[in-house]
Amino acid sequence: MEAHRPRLRLLLLYALIAAPAVVIGAIHAMESNNNSPVDWVDADFHPRASYDQHCELFGPGDVVVMSWPGATVQDERLDRLSAVIRTAPVFRDDNGEWLFSGVVSGREALAQLGQAAAFAEGLSLTPDEASARLRGYLIGPDGQTTAVVVTFGEQGLKRRERLVGLLRQAAHDFCGVAPGEVRMAGPVIDGLSVDQASRDTLSRYAAPSAALVFALCWFNLRSLRAAVVVFGLAMFCQGATLALVYYSGESMSALLVVLPPLIQVLAVSGGVHLTNYYFDLSDITPTSKRIAEAIRAGWLPCALSSATTAIGMASLMASRLEPIRLFGAYSAAGVLLTLGVLLGLLPACYTFWPARRSRRGLAPTGSRTLGWEAWARLTSRWAPALTVLGIGAVVVGGWQAASIQTSVRIETMFAADSRVIEDYRWIEEHLGPTVPLEVTLSFDNRSPLGYRDRLTLVSDLSSRLAQEPGLSKCISAASCVPPFPEVPPEVLQQAEHEAVLQLGPVLDRIGLWRRTPAGEHWRLTTRTSALGSADYGKLLERVRRVVAERLNQYPAAVRTGLATNTTGVMPLVHEIQGQLLSDLLSSFAAALALIVVVMTLAQAGIAAGVLAMVPNVFPLALFFGWLGYRGHPIDIGVVMTASVALGIAVDDTLHFLTFYRRALPRSTDRTEAVGFAMRHCGPAMIQTSICCGLGLLVFAMSDFLPTSRFASGMAILLGLALVGDLVVLPALLLGPLGRFLAAAPIDSEPADEPADEPAAPLVAAA
Structure with a gap:
């Protein structure tokens, strides 16, 4: 590494020069929350087209x-x-x-x-x-x-x-x-409340979470300098990814807020792995050699895991919904940026600021080795049973996960005693339901109906809709006009003319009637509770069906020149967010399939690639299968845990498999090779899960329920991913299916074994 010192010095210099722009961009990105779901879809999205048509008439x-x-x-x-x-x-x-x-x-x-x-x-x-x-x-x-x-x-x-x-x-x-x-x-308050809750959560819990992650890195790595380097580079990667969002002209959305924890987990994981490889060599080994050996040992699994995760995330760009496309693009860019930072800046930091690990309280190398070898032998003894349990859990969990239900209602995002829910409750109690469902009857110039006939038709539909469970009294022009008396036709015609002249402007001002060159448009508004259990989409479809059935009871001549439109802003938001969750789940399934393809190439075989994915899918299948079994609807915060968990699982799996294959040619059997991989990768896996899992768990205290559920879900998934990589994966390698994964080694030279404990006095952490 001595020959590369000038280049490494330049890398550090460029990073320091870029740091102010990164900080400014990250701050502006986090201030630019835009949670307006109506803007997430194009105008050709059918529910959006119906809503736009309504807005053109009535605002x-x-x-x-x-x-x-x-x-x-x-x-x-x-x-x-x-x-x-x-x-x-x-x-x-x-x-x-x-x-x-x-x-x-x-x-x-x-x-x-x-x-x-x-x-x-x-x-x-x-x-x-x-x-x-x-x-x-x-x-x-x-x-x-x-x-x-x-x-x-x-x-x-x-x-x-x-x-x-x-x-x-x-x-x-x-x-x-x-x-x-x-x-x-109202809808404006909904979006604003989400923005404010997200921002308040970050301002309240981001600092404690970061402090805890740093403290845990320090405790696990037993080196202040190493903790500063790993944590600092993770923060730099997060900031650079957020700055990329800001400088490219985009703003944060409900999906992009997951970018910081995704990048943090991957950066900390990669940094901890490389630092452990660095510490595997004795303190008496020259720093330049330790850095070179750490990079040689870790660059391939880091590159493979980053490329695999980036390809999977980039596949989300095929979605037709903009938030998913943007999340796929920026997460893929952030993953690759993190890889470059770890392989470039981490060696530079250790070159000019060498880290040493305190051995106070650290078990001797021999005892640590024996511990991992004992775990490998125990896993080998129970490998067939553990393999069956692991694969069975994936199959059963995947089957249960298919029954997952999603929810995007306002009361699922905030606690019952939050201000926004209390305001909704007060307004619905003192005024009435707050979620409007809109029906527009448009009569063009061909319509044979006069003003009174149209008013009668509107009144008839209003009465019919008011009979539907879950709907309030229907408000329309018929609600504001007294009934016409029975008078001679010539008097009635004059009365209708006067009604249009006098009441038309009033109905226009309160948004119940519009006249355009194409004809007249009559608005019927019924409402449902924002805090009830009704499905807005199903309720809107029921309104649409009732209107169609009622109109079909009239003669065809009466319906000449009559068109209807049924919509509503909250049902539209519900439809968009429901489509978002549906597309997100299907897009992640496609990303998972693409990662399987990439994994088969990395493992040089279809069977090997599919088996290597079992420990990666294991935490997702178990967690989401449990949620599906419970039958409780999940929100977008829970769905987004899948991307982060997938990234960390793929990262740990590829590190483990790389060291396993390196050791296999020089080992007497697969158990010894698994023990070697555990010894080199196990500590980093445990440290990553502890640092990131407990650090994210701080956000579980948030009053904003999607963030709270995301944090607790991530902690559970990181724990399950650790089980997958230290129990299920070794069992697969040591069981009958392990022969498919015993292909030629990726790297013919394994990393050096750690040296024995030095006799010199212990060196405190730098």
């Missing part, structure tokens, strides 16, 4: 429903609040464009209905009747409690955190409500 469904104790239809301050939201400069961008697309309160809608009620003799609504028509929509069951509904525009969504804070402040300034008393719900 987007990105709303904030805002209320508080004492917000009633008699409170005149609500008028001032609505006016401020419409006109205040803080709610406009630098060009003066309004950041919202609409604002309406129950008090305002009630007043507008009252003003337009008496447009013809005999047609009117009393204030109580008008209030009753708006209950469950803008007025609560008590006829008094109301809300302000603010619809965000495209630019407003990009500033949602600032705008939501300003809305709370406006309620305080103009309605005298303390910011903590304002209750908010």
Whole structure:
């Protein structure tokens, strides 16, 4: 390594020069969370196309429903609040464009209905009747409690955190409500809550987790310098991968937040393996030789595992959903970047800052060797039984995993006593269900129906939908218009004309009716609870079926020129996230299949490659099989553990197999070769699992449930991966199937054996 000192010095210099840009990019990346699922799919995604069609007519469904104790239809301050939201400069961008697309309160809608009620003799609504028509929509069951509904525009969504804070402040300034008393719900609040919870979790637990990982690295490696190098390089790799996200113009999503722990686990694993190979040689061996031997021993398994994992992750780029494509691209890039950093900067660090391991409390080399050899002999004795159990666990676990259910509902992401869930509970109790399901009846210019006939049809559908379990009263134009009296046809025609002139603008303002050159569009809105157990997708399909069945009961002539559209922002988000989880599972299955192909090439045989995958699949099959057996729905946090667990399992397996094959030609039997591989790789595997598993487990204390489940799931999977590599893999190698894995060695020269304990005084950790 002496001949490479100038190059290694340059590598360190370049890394130091790049460090500020890496830190800045990583910080900006973590601040750029974008959890807006509607943007995750293209316009040709059918549910998105239906939703876009609805938005073109009635505006987007990105709303904030805002209320508080004492917000009633008699409170005149609500008028001032609505006016401020419409006109205040803080709610406009630098060009003066309004950041919202609409604002309406129950008090305002009630007043507008009252003003337009008496447009013809005999047609009117009393204030109580008008209030009753708006209950469950803008007025609560008590006829008094109301809300302000603010619809965000495209630019407003990009500033949602600032705008939501300003809305709370406006309620305080103009309605005298303390910011903590304002209750908010809606899709905007959902996405914002996820962003804030993710950021709060990182700010609260990232430092303790990092400190614990560093302390465990120090304890296991028994060298402060080695711990600083391994941990520092892992942090550098995490930062560089996040900086890559930022400098390429992307922002963090619900999937990309998994990048830091993925890179940390792989970087710590590779660093611990290489450092253990470095410490395998005696302290009296020149540092340059120790580094050279460590790299010679570890470069091949590190390169194979990184290439295999990167290829598997890159296969996710075939998904049609952008978050999965981005996760595949950046995780593959991060894995390869980590490989380059470990093989380049780790030797450079040890060249100019040699690490020495404290032997205080460390068992003598001979006893450690005997311990691993004893474990190899014990595994050999029970190899057939352990092989059957391992393969059986994979088969049964895989079968049970097929029954896994997924969930993306808001109440599965937050604890029952969290603020966002409490706000939803309060609003649904005092106003009504908060998840809208939208039906649009579009009558083009060919339709033979007059205004009253269309209104009757809308009223009929509204009544039918209100009978469906789990749905609230349907709000439509029929809810706001009194019934037409029985009058002569010539009088009725005039009444219809007056109705369109008088009520049309009112219905247009509250978003229940639109007229375009193509015809008229009538909106029906029913709602369901955000905290219930109903499946939004199935509920929307039921609404679609009810509408179709009801319309089919009318003569074909009546349905001429009539088209329907059924959608809703939360059902769309549910559909997108459900598709995300489905694609993620299928994409990981495809990635797993691709890794099997790569493994067969690395192991020079189909049977050998398939068998080598058993310990890699073992933790996934056992963990997800258990979840499938429980029948409890899993969220995206649990699904994402698969990528990290797969990476660490492949890494450890290839290290083990590399040393096994190196030892096999010089061993008397396979048991001796397995003992050699255990002796060289076992400590690093255990240290990696302890450092990363316990470090990630800190996040299990988070109130944000997807992060908590991800952390606990990762700790379990790392433990199972350790069992797979130290129990199942040796059993496969020592059992009847082991002959398939006893191919020609990858590297003809095994690493040097560790020297005996030196007689010189113990050297404290540097």
